[in-house]
Amino acid sequence: MTPCPFCDIAAGRLPASVVAQTDRAMAFLDLRQATEGHVLVIPRQHVETIFDIEPELAGEVMALGVRVAHALRQAFRPAGLNLWQSNGKAGGQEVPHFHLHVQPRRVGDGLFHVYAGRPPAPASREVLDGLAERIRPFLSP
Numbered sequence: 001m002t003p004c005p006f007c008d009i010a011a012g013r014l015p016a017s018v019v020a021q022t023d024r025a026m027a028f029l030d031l032r033q034a035t036e037g038h039v040l041v042i043p044r045q046h047v048e049t050i051f052d053i054e055p056e057l058a059g060e061v062m063a064l065g066v067r068v069a070h071a072l073r074q075a076f077r078p079a080g081l082n083l084w085q086s087n088g089k090a091g092g093q094e095v096p097h098f099h100l101h102v103q104p105r106r107v108g109d110g111l112f113h114v115y116a117g118r119p120p121a122p123a124s125r126e127v128l129d130g131l132a133e134r135i136r137p138f139l140s141p
């Protein structure tokens with residue numbers, strides 16, 4: 001298995017500026033602080049993507065992310081905040097260990113936008129209903 005820097009952080013083999021932790025999750029400052037206070041929240045267990053994480057563990061990671069978001073609001077008083085999680089190369093995942101970004105935002109901070117250009121026009125209800133119908137059979141209970 002390829003060495004995983006987040007597993008090494010969770011095991012204490014690599015340094016990190018930890019802001020919070022539980023038995024199964026931890027939150028630490030991202031090395032690249034595009035905005036002050038950018039935190040990563042990970043499961044301590046190695047899980048590569050959202051497709052691999054158990055729902056209960058995902059809930060614990062998210063709960064810690066919510067706690068961190070509240071702390072960031074108090075510490076930095078940002079105008080906004082992003083939560084994001086990327087999967088696979090096409091999704092922009094750089095470290096193959098599930099992680100949630102909790103990032104304070106400032107107006108005009110120059111960070112990413114959801115759409116490359118102008119947002120697409122709203123889809124018709126017929127198209128949206130067809131997509132929902134296509135997805136529903138694959139939802140697990």
